[in-house]
Amino acid sequence: MLRFNITIFLCAFMLVTLSGQGSKYNGDPDASFAIARELAFNQERNEARDTLLFILTKFPNYHDIREFLGATYSWDGLYADARKAFSFIIKKTAERKDTWKAWINNELWAGQSLNALDLANRALLHFPHDADLLYQKANAQIHGDKPAEAFATLQLIRDRDPSNVKAINFENFLNDKLSFNRVGFSTSHEFYSKIFNPMHYYAFKYGRQTKFGSAIARVNIHRRFESTGTQFEVDLYPRIIKGLYAYVNLGTSGSFLFPDFRYSAELFTSLPHSLEASLGFRALKYSTGTTVIYTGSVGWYTGNSYLYFRPYIIPNDSGFSKSGSINFRKYRSDAYNYSSISIGVGFSPLTDRFDYTGLENSIINLKSQSFSVGHYFTTSGNKLAWGINAGISRQEISFNPGHFNLIYSLSISWDLKFK
Incomplete structure (x- = not known):
């Protein structure tokens, strides 16, 4: 485990050093992405972001990397930076449900319930009746103090999937809140x-x-x-x-x-x-x-x-x-x-x-x-x-x-x- 961590550190160090010298990225993006993920999940977020940004200098449309970059910003409360990353991806291609979900969560964590609700509605235009996005929409409505509207949104999930556990639990919570x-x-x-x-x-x-x-x-x-x-x-x-x-x-x-x-x-x-x-x-x-x-x-x-x-x-x-x-x-x-x-x-x-x-x-x-x-x-x-x-x-x-x-x-x- 120690040898593996040292390897990650050396790889990241080489990538960051080359970036600082203005060099172009010439490595394997998938391998570097795996290293960046390991760094991020081991609380080395800044080093992970340096690696991700360096990869994007050559592969700006590698959306999985930019999406993960945005996620690391969200985790650390850098909501504006995360917003820019997710927005860049959606402008390129709106058919990425995971990016929509990450962006909506970012706005909820930032306390921007109206933004989150707007994003959920936009995402549902591309993924109609999607249970995950409807659930996030209901969550945004709750954060915006609209429990009755959230209840109606959850009903859309239950109409298609009566046994949806997350929707059932959320409905029970709302019933309690509306009682x-x-x-x-x-x-x-x-x-x-x-x-x-x-x-x-x-x-x-x-x-x-x-x-x-x-x-x-x-x-x-x-x-x-x-x-x-x-x-x-x-x-x-x-x-x-x-x-x-x-x-x-x-x-x-x-x-x-x-x-x-x-x-x-x-x-x-x-x-x-x-x-x-x-x-x-x-x-x-x-x-x-x-x-x-x-x-x-x-x-x-x-x-x-x-x-x-x-x-x-x-x-x-x-x-x-x-x-x-x-x-x-x-x-x-x-x-x-x-x-x-x-x-x-x-x-x-x-x-x-x-x-x-x-x-x-x-x-x-x-x-x-x-x-x-x-x-x-x-x-x-x-x-x-x-x-x-x-x-x-x-x-x-x-x-x-x-x-x-x-x-x-x-x-x-x-x-x-x-x-």
């Missing part, structure tokens, strides 16, 4: 080691994605302490600028099982090195007063994993109550397919396990530890999203400090996305 509405149902159940009967929680929601962000309306129904209560909530996730969005929540209830009124706000921002941070508050208003909870988060994306920490700080008569959780997610195909682990210490202020009336200060100081695992996945081309979560908590009993309950929990969720 702006979502309805869902979740149910959670907690079982106590002593004293309390099982507690049951149900939620129904409707959400819609808009150009300003997403909005979710939710109805929560709880069955606890031999009573049933209902709460109405709205969650908003407005986009402010790129890398900055907010969370706003409003909720109300007439049941003692919930706060009379709740409101929340939090600001999220992207940071360098794949970090994300947020800062905000939650407020729970009862007949006896309002509990304000300050919170935030620090998260880190690494590969297909996301690790984040969320603390809660609650001012009270004796100072501050502090709690927090560490959460880890391992993503698979997208944001709806992942597994999770969560570890928490301290009382979770947003839990609805208690009758808070007159006990807010004592409850928020309760000791607690928790652990849970979850698995979330989609079916039916991402139209259906499912989730299951199981956990165990060790929770101090509010009316018997120093004594603890073990709480076993199981949650199941289901969402349907539609246009």
Whole structure:
């Protein structure tokens, strides 16, 4: 292998030296092309391009060489140079599908979706109904924020080849992108080691994605302490600028099982090195007063994993109550397919396990530890999203400090996305 690399280097050196002396190329273009390809694939792009350009001084219409030259420019982000190479070839002969494909990719990588779409349409005049070019056209339409048009283009592929895997996968992606509405149902159940009967929680929601962000309306129904209560909530996730969005929540209830009124706000921002941070508050208003909870988060994306920490700080008569959780997610195909682990210490202020009336200060100081695992996945081309979560908590009993309950929990969720 070492001897082979030295041979490549010497050949390239001789070619470049002759070029620098103004000599004409007199070698075997196919052999030199093979050497240039080896150089390019071994990250010796400049040396490869010198060799390719030298060959073209004698064989300017050796289009395979010029096409590969253009590809090396694209790989290195030299999109204008690549554009010139591909344009030269197409002006000579438009019947080169691979050149069209390489040129379209170059424009997509350069962020020029309109150019890519124009090239795809031009290429299709020479290669009507070609699946590869139609796929690239759909890709250009997606980059140009035209998902409905991209869907129609993919249908042209499916009409001729119903089993085309790339088109099917792309259609599933588009169906997901065009499904702006979502309805869902979740149910959670907690079982106590002593004293309390099982507690049951149900939620129904409707959400819609808009150009300003997403909005979710939710109805929560709880069955606890031999009573049933209902709460109405709205969650908003407005986009402010790129890398900055907010969370706003409003909720109300007439049941003692919930706060009379709740409101929340939090600001999220992207940071360098794949970090994300947020800062905000939650407020729970009862007949006896309002509990304000300050919170935030620090998260880190690494590969297909996301690790984040969320603390809660609650001012009270004796100072501050502090709690927090560490959460880890391992993503698979997208944001709806992942597994999770969560570890928490301290009382979770947003839990609805208690009758808070007159006990807010004592409850928020309760000791607690928790652990849970979850698995979330989609079916039916991402139209259906499912989730299951199981956990165990060790929770101090509010009316018997120093004594603890073990709480076993199981949650199941289901969402349907539609246009």
